[in-house]
Amino acid sequence: MTRFFAGLLVVGAGAVIVGCSSEATDPPAVCSSTDALQASMSDLKDVQVVENGTAALEDAVASVRSALQDVADDATSQYATQVDDLQASFDALQAAAGSALATPSAATLNAVSASVTAFTNEVTGFADDIASTC
Secondary structure (H helix, E strand, C coil), X not given: CHHHHHHHHHHHHHHHHHHHHCCCCCXXXXXXXXXXXXXXXXXXXXXXXXXXXXXXXXHHHHHHHHHHHHHHHHCCHHHHHHHHHHHHHHHHHHHHHHHHHHCCCHHHHHHHHHHHHHHHHHHHHHHHHHCCCC
């Protein structure tokens, strides 16, 4: 009888250990919204204004704006500083895009390109910052 209870105890303990180790937690929402922001940034980088027109640039910027808002909504106060940095970098990108849309020229398009690169670096840095959370 003692062997039976000892065996039962071992089986029960094993079930508890397996049950605890198999519990999966979903990553925070900021992980998926950051992935979506990175995808939007990739699409923005692929826009060829000369070939696709300024509407393609406007659409891509709007997509990034929406994805950035999702990141801001999903990020906790833990990431407030990084989200502020992302927003400031996006504001510069949006201003450069607005200038390029208002007065298309090589100079304004180069400014958009530089802003896209800077914002891409900010997004990549943010993704690296939250990687351990995801």
